[in-house]
Amino acid sequence: MTTIRVEETPHLTAILRLADTALVLSHRLSEWCGHAPMLEEDLALANIALDLLGQARLLYQHAAELEGKGRTEDDYAYLRDAPQFRNYLIAELPRGDFAFTIVRQTLFSAYFHPFWRRAANSTDRTLAAVAAKAEKELAYHLRHAGAWLVRLGDGTEESHRRTREALDALWPYTGEFFEVDAVSRAMIEAGVLPDPEALRPNFEETVDRLLREAGLPRPPAVWMQSGGLRGVHTEHLGHMLAVMQHLQRAYPGARW
Amino acid sequence: MYTQALNERIDGPRVVEDPEKLAAFQARIDAEEKIEPNDWMPEAYRRTLVRQISQHAHSEVVGMLPEGNWLTRAPTLKRKAALLAKIQDEGGHGLYLYAAAETLGVSREELYEQLLSGKAKYSSIFNYPTLTWADIGCIGWLVDGAAIMNQIPLCRTSYGPYARAMIRICKEESFHQRQGYEIMLALCRGTPEQKAMAQDALNRWWWPALMMFGPPDSESVHTEQSMRWKIKRFTNDELRQKFVDATVPQAHYLGLTIPDPELRYDEATGHWRYGPIDWDEFKRVIAGFGPCNRERLAARRKAHEEGRWVREAAIAHAEKRRMRERAQRLAAE
Numbered sequence: 001m002t003t004i005r006v007e008e009t010p011h012l013t014a015i016l017r018l019a020d021t022a023l024v025l026s027h028r029l030s031e032w033c034g035h036a037p038m039l040e041e042d043l044a045l046a047n048i049a050l051d052l053l054g055q056a057r058l059l060y061q062h063a064a065e066l067e068g069k070g071r072t073e074d075d076y077a078y079l080r081d082a083p084q085f086r087n088y089l090i091a092e093l094p095r096g097d098f099a100f101t102i103v104r105q106t107l108f109s110a111y112f113h114p115f116w117r118r119a120a121n122s123t124d125r126t127l128a129a130v131a132a133k134a135e136k137e138l139a140y141h142l143r144h145a146g147a148w149l150v151r152l153g154d155g156t157e158e159s160h161r162r163t164r165e166a167l168d169a170l171w172p173y174t175g176e177f178f179e180v181d182a183v184s185r186a187m188i189e190a191g192v193l194p195d196p197e198a199l200r201p202n203f204e205e206t207v208d209r210l211l212r213e214a215g216l217p218r219p220p221a222v223w224m225q226s227g228g229l230r231g232v233h234t235e236h237l238g239h240m241l242a243v244m245q246h247l248q249r250a251y252p253g254a255r256w
Numbered sequence: 257m258y259t260q261a262l263n264e265r266i267d268g269p270r271v272v273e274d275p276e277k278l279a280a281f282q283a284r285i286d287a288e289e290k291i292e293p294n295d296w297m298p299e300a301y302r303r304t305l306v307r308q309i310s311q312h313a314h315s316e317v318v319g320m321l322p323e324g325n326w327l328t329r330a331p332t333l334k335r336k337a338a339l340l341a342k343i344q345d346e347g348g349h350g351l352y353l354y355a356a357a358e359t360l361g362v363s364r365e366e367l368y369e370q371l372l373s374g375k376a377k378y379s380s381i382f383n384y385p386t387l388t389w390a391d392i393g394c395i396g397w398l399v400d401g402a403a404i405m406n407q408i409p410l411c412r413t414s415y416g417p418y419a420r421a422m423i424r425i426c427k428e429e430s431f432h433q434r435q436g437y438e439i440m441l442a443l444c445r446g447t448p449e450q451k452a453m454a455q456d457a458l459n460r461w462w463w464p465a466l467m468m469f470g471p472p473d474s475e476s477v478h479t480e481q482s483m484r485w486k487i488k489r490f491t492n493d494e495l496r497q498k499f500v501d502a503t504v505p506q507a508h509y510l511g512l513t514i515p516d517p518e519l520r521y522d523e524a525t526g527h528w529r530y531g532p533i534d535w536d537e538f539k540r541v542i543a544g545f546g547p548c549n550r551e552r553l554a555a556r557r558k559a560h561e562e563g564r565w566v567r568e569a570a571i572a573h574a575e576k577r578r579m580r581e582r583a584q585r586l587a588a589e
């Protein structure tokens with residue numbers, strides 16, 4: 001099968017943003033499997049990747065229901081090109097070193113933990129059910145990443161330097177969490193999505209507390225990167241999809 | 257994981273054991289009692305176990321690599337999740353087994369160094385490449401299938417911690433085996449290209465899977481003593497035959513051909529008789545000259561080297577925190 005054309009409504013777009021973000025980040029985390037600094041982390045990162053993949057699947061299944069064209073979760077994951085992906089840019093950046101992964105997981109979870117907690121009250125019942133599950137998972141992800149952030153920030157000169165570099169590199173990608181366009185405005189008003197502004201105090205409090213414990217400076221306000229939500233990505237997503245979608249694209253219509 | 261266990265040499269000098277203790281030990285084994293970490297045991301028993309358990313642990317960990325090669329290319333989200341969960345299980349098996357080996361007085365770090373230095377062996381099967389998605393099916397079906405044949409008897413092995421680890425591991429391995437077979441089934445019921453992919457993978461994995469049971473009994477050096485100590489309960493050839501008998505009908509059900517022109521059913525015994533195994537290939541792969549030996553070890557070493565600063569940071573942080581807490585306690589007094 002060739003590339004699908006999704007007829008996006010604000011509701012469908014909102015769900016795809018969440019699904020794509022979870023899938024893409026899960027994929028990046030899975031790249032660690034077998035290559036982590038210690039066996040315990042091979043397992044922990046795989047666990048987190050599995051949680052995110054599970055969330056992505058539920059959300060794609062929900063998207064398929066909303067679209068009502070008989071599509072499957074795999075159609076969205078494997079048969080769209082990069083410009084149709086709606087994930088936050090932070091999720092697609094290459095895995096980097098362990099500090100980069102830990103900082104990304106910390107920032108991501110510091111936002112998405114309160115996000116899912118609030119989304120558990122969504123007027124979209126399916127989304128609310130996903131949120132109830134995801135909130136518990138994100139609580140663990142945040143504990144795991146936060147504990148490592150503190151170890152790395154406080155540990156050695158090298159770990160401190162690497163963590164600080166990762167923080168500087170990733171910070172400009174946190175602006176997207178709080179971006180509100182016409183799609184998300186409509187969904188916030190319909191009670192489907194929480195308002196990111198309402199999550200900001202919680203995000204900042206978590207980040208400030210962890211950075212303080214880790215002995216890391218809060219990055220200065222910088223120009224924030226943007227584009228993922230409307231399909232304008234970094235150069236990295238195309239490569240990821242070329243690998244991820246290879247079999248589905250090479251053997252159109254085959255069942256696996 | 258940062259603790260320093262008491263490190264003893266595996267290849268220590270020959271130990272002359274007290275004959276009375278030896279007899280009492282053998283009597284316990286014969287009575288099917290489990291030997292526990294603090295019990296007296298002959299040095300050779302301990303060394304044999306350390307060798308076997310650590311080889312097994314290394315195999316689980318190195319085995320994550322060939323399957324990990326397809327994690328980012330799994331063809332559906334369901335398969336991606338199942339593969340990730342499987343590889344995670346294998347890493348977990350590695351952890352239990354290192355823990356079981358540690359009960360015998362060798363640290364995980366020491367064992368792991370032996371793997372990285374190339375001194376310790378791991379299962380020869382993981383030195384073969386995974387070239388297509390069907391290889392992931394074949395690994396589950398054949399490699400986990402062979403592992404189960406080997407490991408089910410180990411659930412009753414005489415050393416308690418090893419036997420208990422195996423019970424947990426076997427449950428997961430049989431799930432992996434079914435999952436792998438299911439991948440093969442989907443391919444064999446799919447397009448002609450998919451079926452050809454499945455046959456090609458079977459052609460490449462069949463013989464290496466048979467080699468997983470180790471050298472033939474006539475050449476196996478460890479078997480006899482291990483049987484007496486009930487570390488092993490079946491010989492290599494017995495287990496290999498069980499595997500062939502179980503697997504041939506499964507291949508037929510898939511509509512695949514086993515790549516062995518001499519394979520035939522022996523009515524008299526009810527066994528499938530297989531042709532000669534290329535033991536030169538086996539020896540070559542064990543000696544380090546398989547298709548992927550270099551890559552596998554290089555990948556483990558790279559992960560270990562790149563993770564060094566992380567492990568050092570964790571130790572440094574734990575130490576700093578201990579010092580800070582002590583300073584706080586002193587200040588409070």
Ligand SMILES: [Fe+2]
Pocket residue numbers: 316345346349425429
């Ligand atoms: Fe295993």
Ligand SMILES: [Fe+2]
Pocket residue numbers: 346400428429432
């Ligand atoms: Fe397995």
